[in-house]
Amino acid sequence: MAAKQHTEPSLETGPARTASRTSFSLLPPSLGLKLLVLTSGAVLMGLEIVGSRILAPYFGNSVFVWGSLISLFLIALSVGYYIGGGLSDRYPSRALLSGIILVVAALMFLIVAIGQPVCDAILRANFGEKSGPFFAGSILFLLPSIGMGMVSPFAIRLATATVASVGKTSGTLYALSTLGSIIGTMLTTFVLIPNFGAGAILKGLAGVLALVALGTFPFGSGGSAIRGSLAILAAIAAGFFGLGDLRAASLPVGSDLVREINTPYHHISVIDNQVQGRRELKFDRFTESAIELSEPHRSESEYTKYFHLAFLPQPKIRRALFIGAGGGVGPRAFHQHDPTMEIDVVDIDQAVLDVARSDFYLPESENIRTIAADGRTFVRNATDGRYDAIFLDAFTIGGRIPFHLVTREFFQLCRQKLAPGGVFVMNINSAVRGKNAEIFESMYATLSEAFPQVHVFAIGKQQGLADQSTNVILVAVNSDQPLNAEEWLAKAAAYESASYVGNVEVRRMIGDLLTTIPERKQATLFTDDYAPIETMSF
Incomplete structure (x- = not known):
């Protein structure tokens, strides 16, 4: 068949x-x-x-x-x-x-x-x-x-x-x-x-x-x-x-667009607000830095002035590192304070560094070095001596600090790069007590694991705003000799500067010092293995 x-x-x-x-x-x-x-x-x-x-x-x-x-x-x-x-x-x-x-x-x-x-x-x-x-x-x-x-x-x-x-x-x-x-x-x-x-x-x-x-x-x-x-x-x-282009936000009335740049990290715009007399650096719709339009172009970002608190525990800052450039207002003020100071400014986005130079008057000085790199990578690879002060002011879009810059391991690495008596200054957005204080509580606990002493300056504390989200400046000192409130005041009285941040302002900042740290019942210690900063409210 x-x-x-x-x-x-x-x-x-x-x-x-x-x-x-x-x-x-x-x-x-x-x-x-x-x-x-x-x-x-x-x-x-x-x-x-x-x-x-x-x-x-x-x-x-x-x-x-x-x-x-x-x-x-x-x-x-x-x-x-x-x-x-x-x-x-x-x-x-x-x-x-x-x-x-x-x-x-x-x-x-x-x-x-x-x-x-x-x-x-x-x-x-x-x-x-x-x-x-x-x-x-x-x-x-x-x-x-x-x-x-x-x-x-x-x-x-x-x-x-x-x-x-x-x-x-x-x-x-x-x-x-x-x-x-x-x-x-x-x-x-x-x-x-x-x-x-x-x-x-x-x-x-x-x-x-x-x-x-x-x-x-x-x-x-x-x-x-x-x-x-x-x-x-x-x-x-x-x-x-x-159809026009998709814009992050329209310009306010009375504002001029100075510059607009797209980068792998940000949509950057530089805007002159003629009504308020200030120049703003925006990442998408968030304002990162602001300065006065008129000379000497003082910072309109109040928290950046608090960086000068570093001169109180360490008056002789010869080398400084800024992680996160923004408009470069902090490094510029430090250069005004002491033009001989060696300043490294590190930002992951080269365009931000360029804008700081071109639009926010960061001086073209041989003592100011700008480096496009990840902050942690730069600190880990730095081999040319120790710093007297390190400033961390790095944020992603929306006000979050990258998680790898808030861990115990990173803070310990920063301490290794500090000279004895050196100062680590960190800016965060958080309340210092209440339901929106999670970030502050974790940052204080984590910094305390890496440094012998940590001091807290909550901007607005004098106006009773401790329960509200604000800029909180954490000052960690690489020294075993503790500072109390009276010593901070005494050092502030002796402070002098050629920058626009003068003695009166620094003495006023001392009023924002928290002399008693609120109780932290469930503060999360941030490590490289677990750093849930993106899940925390502020």
């Missing part, structure tokens, strides 16, 4: 096959599908990364923002895979797939228009930094991400002719999707964000996606489908030329 012949069943339905014979596309169908999968993977990751820049001005750049984004995009991919798989079996149409991608491109253009008002509304609704990023991200990114998640299963269905080729086809297309994700991640991170604003990046990604979708569209497969897709494409083109 003859053996029964086995024939692989075809996966292509009659209607789809007919459509493919009577239509044409700008790209060959096989190449077009592969390019669409590659591009969708790249755009999806680009959207995720640039999404952090859209949320950061309102919710910071914390682990909650990234956790929300990653969760949302994984949810979107899961939903997209499921819907795309079912839809492709029922309607295996290249016109439908290209139409979905054109809709996705239109939704990405919409983000440029609604991103700011959506984030503003959610911020005003008091969703907070934990839930706010998730709700804002859901509104802005969920639908276009679901659409891009539908691409791979749809493309597999369209590219597979027989059951025998399913494995090879799916493996190829998923590999292309992953390759696209790698390209999109690196391109957005290392090229687009440092050179363009978030709105321009979104429009560029959406435009590329729309062009690829148009290149794979099977013209002639249905007049209504063509007209609908071309209408979407026309709307996308109008959006590309008509």
Whole structure:
């Protein structure tokens, strides 16, 4: 008896096959599908990364923002895979797939228009930094991400002719999707964000996606489908030329934009507020430093003046290190105090250092060295002698100190780099008692593990603001000889300076000294293993 012949069943339905014979596309169908999968993977990751820049001005750049984004995009991919798989079996149409991608491109253009008002509304609704990023991200990114998640299963269905080729086809297309994700991640991170604003990046990604979708569209497969897709494409083109860039915040009345820079770390703007007579350095919508417009350009950031408290326990500061440049107002004042002092200013963002020089009058002196580096890495690798004072004033977007700069191990490293009698000064945002004092309590406990004595100056304490979040200056002294309040006052009376921070101001600061540290029942000791600063309220 003859053996029964086995024939692989075809996966292509009659209607789809007919459509493919009577239509044409700008790209060959096989190449077009592969390019669409590659591009969708790249755009999806680009959207995720640039999404952090859209949320950061309102919710910071914390682990909650990234956790929300990653969760949302994984949810979107899961939903997209499921819907795309079912839809492709029922309607295996290249016109439908290209139409979905054109809709996705239109939704990405919409983000440029609604991103700011959506984030503003959610911020005003008091969703907070934990839930706010998730709700804002859901509104802005969920639908276009679901659409891009539908691409791979749809493309597999369209590219597979027989059951025998399913494995090879799916493996190829998923590999292309992953390759696209790698390209999109690196391109957005290392090229687009440092050179363009978030709105321009979104429009560029959406435009590329729309062009690829148009290149794979099977013209002639249905007049209504063509007209609908071309209408979407026309709307996308109008959006590309008509929508402005996505801005972190509009300028206040009476303000002039001096400079605007996008970097891998910040959206930097320098703004002259003519009404208040001050120049401000902003990272997104947060003011990092401010100085008077008129000479001698005194600091309008009150807490930076408290850095001069370091001269009381250590009057002879010959070498100083500032971690976190801001507008460079602290180093500039110290240079005025003693032009022979050697000052190292370290910031992870070279653009911040450049702006401190160009717009905030940090002097071009051989005694002031600016270094673009991570603060902890610089301290660990510093081998050219010890410092008399180290100042930590480094924050991410939203007022959080990077966790690796608040641990016991880092503070111990700083003490090793201090000369005997040297001073470590740290600025934090926190209340000093009550429910918003978690950061202060942990910082005091952790610093006390590394230094023999820690003194606390809570700005506003004299006005009874200890329960409210404020700038708290922690002064740790590398000496076993304790200082009491009377000794601080005596040293302040003897203080003299050529800078704009004079004797009267320093003596006033002593009034903010906490002579009794509030009880810390459950202060968390920060270590390299566990430093949950991003989860703490302030």
